[in-house]
Amino acid sequence: MASGTGLIAVTYGVVRYGYGLQLPQLAAEFALSAPAAGAVAAGGFAAYCVSALAAQRLLARGSARTVLWLAAAVAAVGALVVATAGSAPVLALGVLVAGSAAGAASPAMVVAVASTVRGPRVARAQAVVNAGTGVGVAVTGAAVLAAPQVWRPVWFGAAAAALLTAAAVDRLARWPAAGPRPVDGATTGMLRPLLAAGVAGVGSAAVWTFGRDLVTTTGGLPGRTTAALWVLLGAAAVLGALSGDAVRLLGLRRAWALTVALTAAGTAALALAPGAVLVAAVAGAAFGGAYTAMSGVLIAWGSALRPQAAGEATAVLFVALTAGQALGAVATGALAGRVGAPAAFGVSAAVLLAAAGVLPARVRSSAGV
Template sequence: MTRREELALSAAGLCLIGACYGLARFAYGLFVPSFRDEFSLDATATGVIASGGYVVYCVAVLAASVLTPRLGARGVAVTAGAFATAGTLTIALAGSTPALVLGVLLGGASSGLVSPALAHAVAHRVASERQGRVQTVVNAGTGVGVAIAGPIALLTRDEWREAWLSFAILASLATLWAAVRVPGDRGDAPPTGLLPRPFFPPGSLHLTVAAVLAGAASAAVWTFGRDLMVAEGLDEQGSTVAWILLGALGAGAGDLAARLGIPAAWSGATLLLAGATALLAVAPGRLATASVAAASFGAAYIAVTGLLLVWATRVHPRSPAAGVGWAFLVLALGQAAGSSALGAVDEASDARTTFVVAALAAVVAAMVRPTARVSPDAPPRRTRG
């Protein structure tokens, strides 16, 4: 693959990740107030709907891990984009709560399908010395999608259906681009099973623990962050601006983190995640503080997920799609468990204590680094360049 082809793959992958994660999955939290009014939802119902997205995400990750080596990266990536388009369009047209739920589930499935497929494409088509950089640039699409969703939400205001229709159009364009630029071959590795083989090669235990802790730590901001800002006096516009900053700075973090090497970058990114989470607990009702905290969290979260992606491909060089699928599966499980546990902490004490607990989880995650046997700063093998 030439440098120009690598650039085209990186750009198409970044846009598809942005559509699946930033629009079809994470934009749900931006519109919860509108959904509550339109569909008469209480806090419990909105939480259950969000949890359903996590469950479908986990199932889709496992499916992508199995199907990608058999069908090729392009087929699974385009399917992910089709799910993102269908999900956002379903929400735009939703006339009832079941339709809203269906749209959220389709969006969750799209994000679960897309990461293993794109990781497989990069691992098998990009030269090994450039794989880490391309993987993290593609993964930064989450930040791009989040940053795009915010301005659209501000422009459409109460016309939330128009916002989601815009998301559907953007998702369809990203899907068409992926259909052209993502390689269609299966690569040179044999198809893997439901889980990576070998299931626990050297370094995989550290990868698993790190992913679970990072997921649990990030759950506070993703699940309760905007509600905390609004509850503490920040208006809807101010909290949306903070959300935009979360995505905007996150979009440029992956490549910088990759340059530092995984062990040092992992500790730095998770400690930044901890600091941003704690800072939001200090003064969530002040726009300046909330904006700095959200921007720092976004940069840290994109770096963390990008590093997990590269870490997984190096722990599982023979089955990168399955390895990335496993890492992102346990990350999502950590987020789901973290949301429930932090919700219980919130009920027992207060929201700010919840964020401090999440910050402590991120500090613990910083201590779990790649083992020496993984050789995290050296590529596992040379692929076709």
């Protein structure tokens, strides 16, 4: 669990969401406009989808360890490209490659946890590993806080950490036997969670891509203050480790509605008062914890529908979530250029509320539906 949490921290919190966290520095150094920054983020999200679909196919063939090393390799390569980028196109290429790593990391870790942890602790273990996103965001935020203009070493460190954590996971996990196995259609009967994940992705892209830029540029908060706020967001995201218990106690329907509604509330609060430190702190913490818990609920939702193919189900649902984020990043950047960032964030919050209304069907399962 510790090594898996570390891998998720690197592939999500650093090399995927680190771009948005460091966007003020990157935009200044590479002269990126809001639409251009959104397009770069969308490219990373789209690459994630390609990686997750490839992971799904490999998992169906019983190649979970291959998926693990695919995630580590693309994270390391992408991070190195970003770290050495000298122009906007090279930066965009690195973000695209690095952003794809998480698409393979989550499905691989779902399989690793399911085959290693036994009994009722599986759901909690999945949630804890998934909450590694918050650890990565907090670490990246702390690095930005300590040295706001020195962003390249973060990406060099991420490249090394991706390989080291993958090696630890590979050694410690009890991998299932390799070889192809029959799996039902990955999307059969999953229209509802796919729709919910896609709409939630559209709405959540605003904060991950433009959140820090909003409080820095529009809100006028100092760079060190906004970095500290994102450390808080990452620390709160660790609370997503409780998503497994939330599903067990509340059921999938209420857990989904609650986590998505709280994600919307955090987004809306940032839109209303981006220059108020206390509001931004509470909003960021609410968003971080709720979003990570929401993604944990998606894992539980997919596992309930596909108990024998939880990794493949996670890959498909996270593709929908990330495809939505790709669309949301472009739309938010374009909308911000026309009506301003606060209004664009308000629209994103409304989209998230719509996603909260797409609820799991009323059926019973071992996941606590």
